[in-house]
Amino acid sequence: MFLLFLSSGLFLGWTLGANDAANVFGTAVGSRMISFKKAAILCGLFVVLGAVISGAGTSDTVGKLGNVNAIGGAFIVALAAALSVYLMTVTGYPVSTSQGIIGAIIGWNFFTGTLVDYDALSKIVSSWIACPILAAIFSIILYKLVVAGIRTFNVPMFKLDTLTRYGLIIAGTFGAYSLGANNIANVMGVFVPVSPFPGISIMGIFSLTSAQQLFLIGGITIAIGVITYSKRVIMTVGTGIMKISPVSAFVAVCAHSLVLFIFASQGLERLLISCGLPPIPLVPVSSSQAIIGAIIGIGLLKGGQNIRWRTVGEIAVGWVTTPVLAAVISFISLFFFQNVFQQQIYKPVEYTMSTEALERIENHGIPSHELMKRLGENYATAVQLNKTLKQDPSLQRDDIQFIMESAEVYRMHVTDAGIRSLDTNTFTEEQIQVLKKVEGQIFIHTWVMDKALAELSPSWAFKKDDEQFNRELQEKLSYIHGLFHTTEFFIR
Amino acid sequence: MKSRILKHSEKPDQRFAEFLDNVNEAGIVFREAAENYCKGNLETFQQKRDAMRDIEHRGDSLRRSLEHLLYTKTLFPESRSDVLELLERMDTLLDNFKAITWRFDIESPDILPEFHDDFMELVASAVNAVESTVLSCKAFFGNIDDACNHMHKVMYWEKEGDIVSTRLQKRIFRKEGLRLSQKRHIYDFTRYVEKIGNEAEDVIDRLNIYIIKREM
Numbered sequence: 001m002f003l004l005f006l007s008s009g010l011f012l013g014w015t016l017g018a019n020d021a022a023n024v025f026g027t028a029v030g031s032r033m034i035s036f037k038k039a040a041i042l043c044g045l046f047v048v049l050g051a052v053i054s055g056a057g058t059s060d061t062v063g064k065l066g067n068v069n070a071i072g073g074a075f076i077v078a079l080a081a082a083l084s085v086y087l088m089t090v091t092g093y094p095v096s097t098s099q100g101i102i103g104a105i106i107g108w109n110f111f112t113g114t115l116v117d118y119d120a121l122s123k124i125v126s127s128w129i130a131c132p133i134l135a136a137i138f139s140i141i142l143y144k145l146v147v148a149g150i151r152t153f154n155v156p157m158f159k160l161d162t163l164t165r166y167g168l169i170i171a172g173t174f175g176a177y178s179l180g181a182n183n184i185a186n187v188m189g190v191f192v193p194v195s196p197f198p199g200i201s202i203m204g205i206f207s208l209t210s211a212q213q214l215f216l217i218g219g220i221t222i223a224i225g226v227i228t229y230s231k232r233v234i235m236t237v238g239t240g241i242m243k244i245s246p247v248s249a250f251v252a253v254c255a256h257s258l259v260l261f262i263f264a265s266q267g268l269e270r271l272l273i274s275c276g277l278p279p280i281p282l283v284p285v286s287s288s289q290a291i292i293g294a295i296i297g298i299g300l301l302k303g304g305q306n307i308r309w310r311t312v313g314e315i316a317v318g319w320v321t322t323p324v325l326a327a328v329i330s331f332i333s334l335f336f337f338q339n340v341f342q343q344q345i346y347k348p349v350e351y352t353m354s355t356e357a358l359e360r361i362e363n364h365g366i367p368s369h370e371l372m373k374r375l376g377e378n379y380a381t382a383v384q385l386n387k388t389l390k391q392d393p394s395l396q397r398d399d400i401q402f403i404m405e406s407a408e409v410y411r412m413h414v415t416d417a418g419i420r421s422l423d424t425n426t427f428t429e430e431q432i433q434v435l436k437k438v439e440g441q442i443f444i445h446t447w448v449m450d451k452a453l454a455e456l457s458p459s460w461a462f463k464k465d466d467e468q469f470n471r472e473l474q475e476k477l478s479y480i481h482g483l484f485h486t487t488e489f490f491i492r
Numbered sequence: 493m494k495s496r497i498l499k500h501s502e503k504p505d506q507r508f509a510e511f512l513d514n515v516n517e518a519g520i521v522f523r524e525a526a527e528n529y530c531k532g533n534l535e536t537f538q539q540k541r542d543a544m545r546d547i548e549h550r551g552d553s554l555r556r557s558l559e560h561l562l563y564t565k566t567l568f569p570e571s572r573s574d575v576l577e578l579l580e581r582m583d584t585l586l587d588n589f590k591a592i593t594w595r596f597d598i599e600s601p602d603i604l605p606e607f608h609d610d611f612m613e614l615v616a617s618a619v620n621a622v623e624s625t626v627l628s629c630k631a632f633f634g635n636i637d638d639a640c641n642h643m644h645k646v647m648y649w650e651k652e653g654d655i656v657s658t659r660l661q662k663r664i665f666r667k668e669g670l671r672l673s674q675k676r677h678i679y680d681f682t683r684y685v686e687k688i689g690n691e692a693e694d695v696i697d698r699l700n701i702y703i704i705k706r707e708m
Contacts, residue, residue: 154634156635157571157632158504158633159505
């Protein structure tokens with residue numbers, strides 16, 4: 001059943017592979033430097049690697065915008081994105097799957113009454129605008145460097161040809177990896193919160209988290225799209241890009257790949273933070289718009305006479321119309337899916353000002369005098385609580401966010417059956433023993449359970465400066481939250 | 493079966509250099525053939541004529557293999573068409589050297605001794621123009637900045653050829669006691685040789701455009 005609901009995401013993945021492979025390997029194949037078959041294999045392989053290894057960053061951002069917590073909702077959101085992109089493409093606008101999925105998520109937010117994280121949204125929209133601009137800047141810089149290098153080292157024509165050919169292969173491979181890393185969030189991002197897969201360990205050598213398994217499936221469908229349908233697009237777009245010189249094409253592919261990579265790389269994000277610099281948001285951006293931006297950059301360097309400003313205008317129009325269209329389609333489709341087909345598209349999330357929540361808020365240093373008056377109050381939706389909190393002028397935006405996280409109700413009942421179902425390859429013996437100590441207990445908030453487990457054993461506590469451990473621990477905690485989640489009310 | 497990621501390049505630059513050297517050699521052999529013909533050393537002339545035939549055949553073979561290589565193995569379409577056109581124009585120069593050498597053999601023009609110096613000067617300017625063209629082409633595939641250094645020499649030799657040709661033609665038609673048919677015959681040969689210099693200049697004009705296209 002899960003696979004049925006996953007189908008809309010898989011379709012998105014297939015279309016992504018069919019359309020975007022041309023951006024990374026179009027020139028290499030169009031110039032007959034590499035056969036389509038070999039390009040498709042390389043592209044497919046590195047898209048999957050990029051998705052599995054580096055896809056988490058952009059998916060987290062998509063998740064922040066809207067935590068689609070029902071599989072039916074995720075299905076509709078992905079379908080709405082696919083439809084909006086299809087409609088815009090049919091009308092001739094070069095739009096992006098990223099814009100479609102974001103618009104569809106916002107449509108889900110409005111329909112379900114969940115809060116739209118405008119901070120995340122503004123980061124996403126500004127990244128869409130920054131993507132082609134950054135690609136243009138990168139292509140200008142790279143072009144100058146490459147030309148200077150060719151002139152300095154007096155590279156002969158035939159040797160330049162060989163180097164450019166190898167360069168296009170390498171750039172295309174990097175581009176495929178970046179495409180997978182950056183755009184897998186469009187394909188599978190909405191399904192991550194509802195993923196039923198437990199983390200698995202492969203021969204004890206490496207592990208795949210629940211999200212990574214989804215990314216693997218999504219990456220494979222992208223690869224299938226590349227292999228089955230991209231040839232036609234590559235032969236058209238590839239020869240189109242060939243109207244620029246081979247070296248310019250190499251620079252354009254490099255710039256495109258760099259942009260997609262920096263908007264997906266968690267490593268780069270951590271590096272920037274450690275250097276005290278503002279991090280680049282990890283946001284799914286458009287591969288097509290990145291390559292167009294890169295080519296425009298080279299065109300500007302040569303005077304700008306050959307730039308098709310109409311195409312630039314169409315891209316800008318797409319930034320607005322695609323998400324709006326996707327939001328509308330998503331909203332309407334959710335209505336029908338819920339009311340006509342009687343499918344659950346949203347699991348209501350309540351909020352309560354419990355004693356534990358208020359204690360946590362107070363310990364965090366947030367002024368809680370006014371909040372204490374609300375002890376025991378329940379709120380049916382995030383919008384309601386947010387509206388109430390905003391009435392207190394002393395609360396900052398970060399404070400409100402922390403309060404909402406603390407007050408979010410997510411009932412969990414630790415059962416023996418659930419503990420016995422845990423995969424012993426993923427959870428350590430010590431971790432399982434700790435869970436047995438809390439068997440039968442009921443937790444209202446996820447952070448309460450996390451804290452309780454951490455106090456019982458360091459195997460459940462986050463470690464300073466051990467990112468890998470922390471990431472895996474967060475995955476495990478998310479899994480057991482879902483495993484022990486219950487909608488039953490218990491009298492405590 | 494060997495499986496390769498890339499279509500393998502079979503060093504087309506070396507083959508192209510070999511082809512250009514062949515064109516150069518044709519010019520040298522042509523000069524020697526013309527000199528020996530004018531001096532009346534017919535046996536040596538015939539050896540040069542036969543050598544010219546071998547050079548031309550070798551050039552054709554190299555050209556065909558290069559065309560095959562360029563189409564099936566290497567270079568982007570945009571550069572490939574330029575390179576192929578350059579190849580054909582250089583082959584035309586080689587063919588002209590061979591054609592004139594055989595015309596000497598077939599038509600046996602009676603070039604009077606008083607015209608020998610001018611005629612050989614005309615031949616030298618044509619051969620020098622072709623040599624500079626070959627150097628320009630080699631530089632195009634190597635250090636493109638050097639191409640311009642040789643290109644102006646082609647234009648110089650072409651201009652020199654025009655001057656010598658005009659002077660020689662005037663002397664031919666002003667020569668008394670010479671039948672018009674004979675004047676015309678010698679005139680034709682001066683035109684054949686002069687044409688080589690003009691064609692070399694055409695090659696350089698095209699090369700100039702290819703250089704501009706490659707400019708970044």
